[in-house]
Amino acid sequence: MAENIRYFPVNWIDGMKINKNHFIELQDNVEDLVRDARNMGVNQLKYGLLSTRFKAPFEYSVIIDEHNELNVSIKFLKAITPGGGRIEITDYTGEFSEKISLENYDFKENNRFLLLNVDPYNRVPTGTQNMDEIPPRFPHAMPKYYLTTVAEAEVTQNNIGPLQFPIGKFSSRGSVFETVDTYIPPCITVNSHPSLVKLFEAYDAFFKQMEFYAVQISQKIRFRRLSGDENLIADIVFATLEKILGYVGQSINQNRWNGFYSSPMEVLDKVVSLARIMKNSFDSFSGDGKEMVFNYFSEWTTELGSGDYEKLFSETINLKYKGYDMEPCVKGVMEFIEKTDHLFSILNQLDYIGRKKDSGIFVNENIVKTERTSGIFFKQEDDKNADNQDGSTSFLAD
Incomplete structure (x- = not known):
């Protein structure tokens, strides 16, 4: 002004x-x-x-x-x-x-x-x-x-x-x-404050990881379809993954080029926009479809109930950005990143989408060796032996 x-x-x-x-x-x-x-x-x-x-x-x-x-x-x-x-x-x-x-x-x-x-x-x-x-x-x-x-x-x-x-x-x-010790003052770029540096690192790794998950899970769903095995849960997840893959693919290069010189609002907006894309995709299958998917998610991730996923998406897309007080928005975005990454890390380990947890079918496929077993917040114990390897979580991004 x-x-x-x-x-x-x-x-x-x-x-x-x-x-x-x-x-x-x-x-x-x-x-x-x-x-x-x-x-x-x-x-x-x-x-x-x-x-x-x-x-x-x-x-x-x-x-x-x-x-x-x-x-x-x-x-x-x-x-x-x-x-x-x-x-x-x-x-x-x-x-x-x-x-x-x-x-x-x-x-x-x-x-x-x-x-x-x-x-x-x-x-x-x-x-x-x-x-x-x-x-x-x-x-x-x-x-x-x-x-x-x-x-x-x-x-x-x-x-x-x-x-x-x-x-x-x-x-x-x-x-x-x-x-208030967690207060974050206004910043031009994310490298101006340690809390924003952590935010960018989590956001960048999250988008790469979501690209990896989207490709891997989509491949499994396509393979099951070729064998004539289709189910509504897999169809909803597949439709959502297609939208996720298109969105994060447009952002990863920009993240790499801008790096820590990105503005805080830009980083927060990217994650909130992803939450909106995912929520809109699930809402398009409103009724039994969306409820069935959220129940399925809660079955595999016992930390959140089916209603908690609806709440997570709604609270994230309704976050308000305040340049003079970013900490509440940063906290909400970090919570979304952690919970969403954990959910898709579990889905990526399944043999196929749609099976019930009590069916006894649960396969952990280490198709691509990464430094994490359950997403960006869970490091492997043998990281020390992989110091000479690339630490990227996405074979597509790097």
């Missing part, structure tokens, strides 16, 4: 009297123009931590002590705000720290976000004072930073200020405050 340009060029004319205010106005105009240029590449859904070459783009702590005082210490932070404001706190600028007393806050059960504000037009002297000048002067200036808080109920995607950046979240329970 384009913010208004508020600081305009100085009208220089011959013979005018010059003072420092003219140069301050000139600098404010330059700052505003640079901010506006950065604003063209960011918005309320695309802003946050910037990836760096050798280290994480943030190093800060948010601690609430026993006296209900919020202590914030930022040693390193590189980020951009929704309006193009640049946050740069490094060894060259010095550490930023501030305390906020929580005694006067309304003691209701509520979550609050901690916002770092940057004001590039209100500069703070910095550096080593030059004693050779008269009067002595700090050689440089940096933007002013300060902290504010806002209740979670008052925050939407569009009302984070153009020069604000959420760095933390804390909750109040009566008169007790505690920080």
Whole structure:
């Protein structure tokens, strides 16, 4: 969203009297123009931590002590705000720290976000004072930073200020405050935060694994059809696998090319879209067909009942992406990845789709040796002996 340009060029004319205010106005105009240029590449859904070459783009702590005082210490932070404001706190600028007393806050059960504000037009002297000048002067200036808080109920995607950046979240329970350690701040790319790196690794492996499962299970269903053995469960699974194979096949190369420079919203959207494709495919066999398939799934994966699969798909496709608070969406997507991968790893080990569990027919076919026996979350014990082998889970993707 384009913010208004508020600081305009100085009208220089011959013979005018010059003072420092003219140069301050000139600098404010330059700052505003640079901010506006950065604003063209960011918005309320695309802003946050910037990836760096050798280290994480943030190093800060948010601690609430026993006296209900919020202590914030930022040693390193590189980020951009929704309006193009640049946050740069490094060894060259010095550490930023501030305390906020929580005694006067309304003691209701509520979550609050901690916002770092940057004001590039209100500069703070910095550096080593030059004693050779008269009067002595700090050689440089940096933007002013300060902290504010806002209740979670008052925050939407569009009302984070153009020069604000959420760095933390804390909750109040009566008169007790505690920080939310799982909070993920806004990020431009997934390599900006360790939790998002884990998300991308799981997502990338999941899509490759689903491609592998789709091909293997489809081959078994086709083979049974050639021998004249058809059943409704196999037909529904086969139709769903065809849609899965077409979708993940379009994404794997993009995952490889973009890698960890993918945006968090893009990664989360890919998984949620896959859940929608699968749910729509199962829903197209509504009635006895869908219920029969979900009952069949729950028969082989005792962790989830037939109703749990319906709930899993519905909750996943209804996840809401919030750039200022991604953790709930990331948690939901990771749960879908883990449970779906486990389901299809079991189906892939069956001799054919449709047999009941008590029939005694259960064949584990190791057609392609991978580093996992039951999907992306279960490693084999003999991984150490396979260090010289390719660790990919999909012969198609690699």
